[in-house]
Each structure stands twice: as C-alpha cells, then as structure tokens.
Amino acid sequence: MRRMPENEAEHETRPGEIAVALPARFDAGIYFIGSIRTPWQSRADCPKNGRGSQEICSIELFEPYAAALAGIEAFSHLVVVYFMDRARRDLVVQVPRHLGEPRGTFALRSPVRPNPIALSVVRLLKVEGSRLSVAGLDCLDRTPLVDLKPYYASVDSAGADPP
Amino acid sequence: MRRMPENEAEHETRPGEIAVALPARFDAGIYFIGSIRTPWQSRADCPKNGRGSQEICSIELFEPYAAALAGIEAFSHLVVVYFMDRARRDLVVQVPRHLGEPRGTFALRSPVRPNPIALSVVRLLKVEGSRLSVAGLDCLDRTPLVDLKPYYASVDSAGADPP
Numbered sequence: 001m002r003r004m005p006e007n008e009a010e011h012e013t014r015p016g017e018i019a020v021a022l023p024a025r026f027d028a029g030i031y032f033i034g035s036i037r038t039p040w041q042s043r044a045d046c047p048k049n050g051r052g053s054q055e056i057c058s059i060e061l062f063e064p065y066a067a068a069l070a071g072i073e074a075f076s077h078l079v080v081v082y083f084m085d086r087a088r089r090d091l092v093v094q095v096p097r098h099l100g101e102p103r104g105t106f107a108l109r110s111p112v113r114p115n116p117i118a119l120s121v122v123r124l125l126k127v128e129g130s131r132l133s134v135a136g137l138d139c140l141d142r143t144p145l146v147d148l149k150p151y152y153a154s155v156d157s158a159g160a161d162p163p
Numbered sequence: 164m165r166r167m168p169e170n171e172a173e174h175e176t177r178p179g180e181i182a183v184a185l186p187a188r189f190d191a192g193i194y195f196i197g198s199i200r201t202p203w204q205s206r207a208d209c210p211k212n213g214r215g216s217q218e219i220c221s222i223e224l225f226e227p228y229a230a231a232l233a234g235i236e237a238f239s240h241l242v243v244v245y246f247m248d249r250a251r252r253d254l255v256v257q258v259p260r261h262l263g264e265p266r267g268t269f270a271l272r273s274p275v276r277p278n279p280i281a282l283s284v285v286r287l288l289k290v291e292g293s294r295l296s297v298a299g300l301d302c303l304d305r306t307p308l309v310d311l312k313p314y315y316a317s318v319d320s321a322g323a324d325p326p
Contacts, residue, residue, distance in 0.1 A: 018230055020227040020228075020230075021227070022194065023194055025192075026192025026193060026194060027192075027193060027194055027195040027307065028192070028193050028195070028246055028248065028307070029188075029189025029190075029191070029192055029193070030189060030190060030191050030192070030193060030278045030280075031185065031186055031189060031190055031252075031277050031278060032190040032191070033277050033278070064183040064184070064255065065183075065255060065269075065277060067181055067183075067255040067256055067267060068255035068256065068267040068268035068269045068270075068276075068277075069267050069269055069270070070256060070265070070266060070267030070270065071266040071267050071270035071271075072267060072269050072270040074270065075270065076321070077321040078269075079282065081278070081280060081282075083191055085191065089194075092227065092228060092230040092231035093230055093231065093233060102233070103233060103234040104230065104231040104232050104233030104234050104235060105231035106228075106231045106232055106235050106241075106310075106311040106312070106313075107231075107232070107233065107234035107235040107237065107238065107313055108313070109312055109313065109315070109318075113231075113310060114194050114196050114228060114231075114310070115193045115194060115196070115244070115309045115310050117193075117244060117280065117309065117310055119242065119244075119282060119312075119319070120318075121318070121319060121320065121321050123321070144190065144191070146278050146280065147269075147276060147277070147278050147280055148269040149269070149272055149282075150269075150270055150271070150272065151321055152272070153320070153321060155272075155283070155284070156282070156284060156319065156320070156321075157284065157316070157319070157320040157321070158239070158240040158284050158286070158314055158316060158319075158320070
C-alpha cells in the first residue's frame with residue numbers, strides 16, 4: 001500500500017515538537033463509506049472544544065453501505081468514526097497553541113496523529129434513506145466517514161465504572 | 164492498495180444476511196502502532212457485553228510511537244482504538260446469534276463491518292516506558308492498536324447533552 005498524499009503546507013514543526021519517520025507501508029486499509037456534510041469549510045470555522053455544536057449536520061452513506069443502516073433509528077445516540085484526511089501523521093510530540101508546551105500525541109485529541117481517526121458521539125435526529133441528520137459534530141465539510149456504531153452508555157462512558 | 168487477507172472460515176452467510184462486493188481498493192491506510200495483550204486467545208474466551216472486564220490488560224507501543232505517551236499519565240481514562248483484523252468486512256445486514264433476526268451492520272457493535280475499527284473506554288492504571296496497564300478491555304490477545312486518546316466525559320459521553 002502506498003503512503004497517503006501529505007499536505008506540505010502543514011509541515012512546519014514548532015520548537016519542542018518531534019517528528020518521526022513513518023513506516024514505508026501501511027498495515028491495513030480502510031474504505032470511505034460515506035461523507036459528512038457540515039457548515040464548516042476550514043479548521044478556523046469548526047467549533048472548538050466541548051461537545052462540538054448543536055448545529056444539525058448530515059451523514060450521507062455511499063452505496064453499497066446504505067442497507068447497513070437498517071434498525072439504526074432505534075438509537076438516540078451514535079458514535080461517528082471519521083478520517084481526518086488533511087492532518088499530518090508524523091508528530092509524536094506536539095506543542096498545541098492552547099497549551100504552549102510539548103505534549104505526547106496520545107495525550108492530546110489533536111487531529112495530528114499516526115492514524116487520524118476521530119470519534120464523535122452525536123444525537124440521531126432523522127433517518128431518510130441513505131442520509132442521517134445528527135447533532136454534535138464539529139468536523140470539516142466533506143470529511144470521509146469510516147464507521148457508525150450505536151452508542152451504549154454502559155460501554156462508551158467512563159461513568160459506569162465500578163468505584 | 165491491496166485488499167486485506169480474509170478469513171475464509173468465517174464466510175458462511177446465515178439466512179437473512181446480506182453480503183456486498185467491497186471496493187477493489189482501499190481509500191486510506193492505517194499503521195499498527197502497538198499490540199494489545201489480553202488473557203483471551205479466542206472469541207469464545209472474550210468477555211461478552213457490558214463494560215468488558217476488570218481484568219488488567221497491557222498495551223505495548225511499537226517504536227517510534229512510545230514518545231507519544233508523554234503526559235498520558237494525567238488522565239484517568241483513555242479511549243483505545245483497535246483493529247479487529249480477524250473479522251470479515253462484507254456484511255451490511257447481519258443476523259447476530261443473540262438477536263436471531265436481521266439488523267443493519269451500523270445498528271450493531273459486531274466486529275463484522277466494512278472497517279473493523281473498535282473503541283473501548285478503559286481505566287488507565289499504570290504507565291511504564293512503552294507499556295500501559297489498563298482495565299476495561301474485552302478484545303483478543305495481540306489485537307493491533309490503532310490509536311489512544313484521552314477520554315473526556317464532556318465530548319465522549321452522551322450524558323452531557325443539553326436537554
């Protein structure tokens with residue numbers, strides 16, 4: 001498998017950041033199964049922090065995956081898994097602007113990570129054929145969709161932990 | 164990019180299930196960044212339902228990713244993202260044994276899905292070099308690790324939704 005095309009404009013490394021050489025080949029592949037439509041065309045537009053936004057966004061499934069939505073209307077919330085295809089992947093230590101000091105990539109929710117896969121818990125508002133309406137996303141318009149799962153508070157929330 | 168090797172033994176389709184032809188090529192690639200060590204060697208051994216298990220499991224990061232753990236000890240819980248590399252990927256409608264009737268893949272948490280990426284919220288118990296000790300996993304031993312993220316109740320839990 002070939003390496004992803006990279007966005008050279010984002011390859012400025014700040015003092016304290018550590019970039020590594022990524023492997024020459026990928027270990028597995030993913031299919032983009034749909035597209036997420038949001039009002040945000042640039043990172044600067046996207047909602048910051050917290051629970052994303054209450055803006056209503058849509059998720060459009062590509063064929064042949066629409067059939068896999070059968071029964072999804074029974075759930076109030078979903079986990080949306082998507083691919084942040086504009087993020088660089090080679091930083092193991094980053095200096096986020098809001099922190100101003102170095103921190104490991106796995107201690108951050110930054111899009112910049114070896115596998116730029118993101119998760120959002122959303123409220124499911126409507127299902128119409130191959131399209132879902134949801135609230136709670138904060139990603140760029142036309143972000144590639146990777147997976148949808150029903151949200152279960154008992155497994156997806158840390159609140160159910162035993163004392 | 165080539166298609167993944169598939170486990171032919173799992174390719175029996177039950178009545179009511181719908182298999183589709185997957186695209187000939189992947190849209191993006193992922194790196195396996197570590198390995199999850201658990202006590203479970205077969206699916207029958209893995210904990211069922213609920214919050215996985217309180218068994219202590221370990222997550223071992225491969226080089227050069229261990230540096231990306233810097234600062235992770237500050238978090239009580241993590242989201243572990245992993246790849247279920249033994250699952251078939253072509254079913255859009257499935258008949259899980261516990262349901263006995265067909266349901267769309269995106270309305271299920273089954274490992275069988277176009278992109279077999281799983282999430283677990285775990286308690287972080289210890290960090291030692293490139294190895295984490297955690298509780299709350301339910302996956303097979305030697306499952307490939309894809310990502311680690313700090314868990315934030317405000318974004319990862321549906322409980323914080325406005326009324």
